[in-house]
Amino acid sequence: MIELQNISKSWDGGQTFAVKNISLEVPTGKVLALLGGSGSGKSTTVKMINRLIEPTSGQILVDGEDITQQDPVLLRRRIGYVFQSIGLLPHLSVADNVTLLLKLQGVKAAERTAIANRLLDMVDLPSETFAGRLPSELSGGQRQRVGFARALAAEPKVMLLDEPFGALDPVTRDSLQIEFLKIQKQLGLTAVIVTHDMAEALLLADMIAVMNEGEVLRIGTPRELLQDPGDDYVARLLETPRRHGELVRELSA
Numbered sequence: 001m002i003e004l005q006n007i008s009k010s011w012d013g014g015q016t017f018a019v020k021n022i023s024l025e026v027p028t029g030k031v032l033a034l035l036g037g038s039g040s041g042k043s044t045t046v047k048m049i050n051r052l053i054e055p056t057s058g059q060i061l062v063d064g065e066d067i068t069q070q071d072p073v074l075l076r077r078r079i080g081y082v083f084q085s086i087g088l089l090p091h092l093s094v095a096d097n098v099t100l101l102l103k104l105q106g107v108k109a110a111e112r113t114a115i116a117n118r119l120l121d122m123v124d125l126p127s128e129t130f131a132g133r134l135p136s137e138l139s140g141g142q143r144q145r146v147g148f149a150r151a152l153a154a155e156p157k158v159m160l161l162d163e164p165f166g167a168l169d170p171v172t173r174d175s176l177q178i179e180f181l182k183i184q185k186q187l188g189l190t191a192v193i194v195t196h197d198m199a200e201a202l203l204l205a206d207m208i209a210v211m212n213e214g215e216v217l218r219i220g221t222p223r224e225l226l227q228d229p230g231d232d233y234v235a236r237l238l239e240t241p242r243r244h245g246e247l248v249r250e251l252s253a
């Protein structure tokens with residue numbers, strides 16, 4: 001569903017590279033986590049998939065089509081995008097934020113209301129309570145749920161999520177992660193999720209690509225990485241969730 005072929009990005013005319021010659025495939029219905037430290041090129045990679053950033057070289061296919069052959073605006077309508085700062089419009093109600101794009105596409109008000117209600121219920125924000133509220137009347141976790149509902153409004157097959165749970169407390173984060181997986185499976189979404197948290201990648205992803213300084217150091221399923229990190233940096237990233245797991249097991253024995 002998503003294919004990156006030898007993708008590179010330089011911001012300074014080729015002296016340095018934020019992303020260096022990455023090739024990746026995400027099969028339909030699967031979740032790929034891009035994992036790595038600050039500045040490793042995760043966001044740049046994900047933003048090239050919906051053409052918020054153009055690669056310096058290489059090719060990207062979505063659903064078999066070269067994305068440079070598609071209008072960026074239309075491409076972005078087909079791809080859900082959720083990011084940490086969410087970007088809800090403060091003067092619009094929650095329901096209007098969720099269906100803003102549908103309004104621009106000419107979908108009638110009654111139908112938009114029905115869609116907003118269904119999506120809000122789906123992300124566990126009961127529509128009778130939340131549809132009419134303003135973004136300022138929500139908690140951070142609730143706002144993130146609205147961002148997720150908004151991304152689902154265009155019924156995308158592909159979803160890009162850039163640190164979507166980064167700013168949330170651990171309890172809210174945990175419930176949103178579980179919610180995301182439920183909806184992703186239910187709708188058969190193909191997703192790329194950016195995270196710097198190995199535990200999150202292990203929980204959510206079918207495949208994890210570990211990035212460092214613009215390169216993919218290692219790609220594999222969570223099980224493959226745990227069994228054979230194949231790289232010192234990857235091994236170090238796995239140490240924390242492993243230690244936490246062992247400690248919890250010991251304490252509950």
Ligand SMILES: Nc1ncnc2c1ncn2[C@@H]1O[C@H](COP(=O)(O)OP(=O)(O)OP(=O)(O)O)[C@@H](O)[C@H]1O
Pocket residue numbers: 011018036037038039040041042043044045196
């Ligand atoms: N618009 C830009 N102009 C110049 N350099 C940029 C631009 N955007 C990103 N970069 C550089 O590209 C590199 C990769 O940045 P990117 O945002 O992809 O990293 P990241 O892995 O997502 O980091 P973080 O986890 O901190 O968000 C960094 O060195 C960054 O400074």
